[in-house]
Amino acid sequence: MTNNERLRFAPSPTGDLHVGGARAALFNWLYARKTQGKFLLRIEDTDRERSTEASLKSILGSLRWLGLDWDEELVFQSKRGELYRSAVEKLLESGAAYRCFCSKEELEAERERAQREKLDYHYSGKCRNLGKETVESYVREGKPYTMRFRVGEGETSFDDHLHGVTTFRNETIGDFIIARADGSPVYILSVAVDDADMGITLVMRGDDHLSNTPKQIMLMKALGYEIPRFCHLPQVLGQDKHKLSKRHGAASVLEYEKMGFLPGAVVNFLALLGWAPGDDREKMTLDELIEAFSLDGLAKKSGVFDLQKLEWLNGQYLNDMPPEELLPLVSALFVEQGFIQKDEVDSRRDFLLGVIIQLKERCRLIPEFAEKGAFFFRAPESYDEKGERKYFNDIEVADRLEALADSFESLEIFDEASTEAATRQVVVNYNIGVGKLIHPTRLAVTGMTTGPGLFELVTLIGKKPVVDRMRRAAEYIRKNSEETNG
């Protein structure tokens, strides 16, 4: 465990950052930071068809959003063709690789036959021992060829950090292609070359790469490279226990950002999916994660992404966050909703902080501030249906509401203590329980049956609008009862 560890995350820019990828990135990052090593980023953009600039931007954006910073320059595979070509050349010269002239159709037929006969298929090795002259004449004819790696006898094994010694018999692998007919390198080759070239000391990636590892090792050996250590992480699954994908709802980090999750909560949650600190901590900051992180805490079992737990965690973050920190996020939402103008954010700062304070322990996601707090900005357009039936069911309610409105109006100081005192006084006059007045009042002022404490909310909104809303509700109740009676 020196501080010379070099880790990497190698996404393909073919979409947004996937949750599984983000978790792999996180573990690499944590290990690098823990060991004071380097965390590198390599962009696997050799698939020209599917790679896009927009995806790259999106992935980098998500990484930054999560707080995962990287060291050194980005490595683009698309810019390293020369490196791969010379590696292939070297393998060809040493005899570790050979030209294969088999056509796609031939190979396809072979594979189908094997499948039909339920036999284990791998390349027949037809071109493996072609005579020198044959090869030369084919090349002269311009017959297209791919490059194949000559897989030797024996077995290939490595000591995976998580899975221990894992062994593959070479005969089950079969000579594999390392360069296409157009000369471009295939993934397995570029990975081997890049990991060596970048000096990666520990390859930590999804366990879907487990069976690729022996190939990578054979290539590295043939190229005379030092073999890195490996650690294959379990996958992230959806509720149906299949690999997390769009079908399960949100599979990319970006979507969670849009849904109103906080980066700290997402990172925290991802860290706990497949890793445990060894104690009972759940909520942990990035620094605490670095501090506690160890490869030993990694799980072997793939984990199901539990949205409910993420939501809970996010709620914890929201609740624990100082209101000032929430202000930019929440006010941006309010502006977007048309609750306030952008230039009002500063002048109404105290009011907005008040709203946040009253709402934050009731919200799990940022957008809920708008759903649960619209009434702070405008009078309710309608009343909760159940609430209406329960609290606006009596003409007397209108009288009481008006009585309380009058009482509120006459208050010199309109604060929690005075409004509560006024309410309790009115209740005594009518000889009813305090709840009998509080609930209708809340419904009148907010349109809802749930929310912050009535006296807090009412003082934040202010006397005038509150009194207006109460009188309007009283009127509404009267009108309704006339209709139903008449």
Place this chain on the structure above:
RNA sequence: GGCCCAUUCGUCUAGUGGCCAAGGACGCUGGCCUCUCACGCCGGAAACAGGGGUUCAAUUCCCCUAUGGGCUACCA
């Protein structure tokens, strides 16, 4: 089909041979607090896939089976 990997409450996990009649968290659920909701607090139900070994002793070690997953491309 072949190869490789995995298997503790519904879910995330603790547990590395005795401390486990299995602990925590989410969710579910009973209650307390209370003007409602939420928060918080106190309780509850809920798991070692099955079968063989090894051992004085297995959740922990080995084997088999079952189940799930991955790879088996001129994708990455």
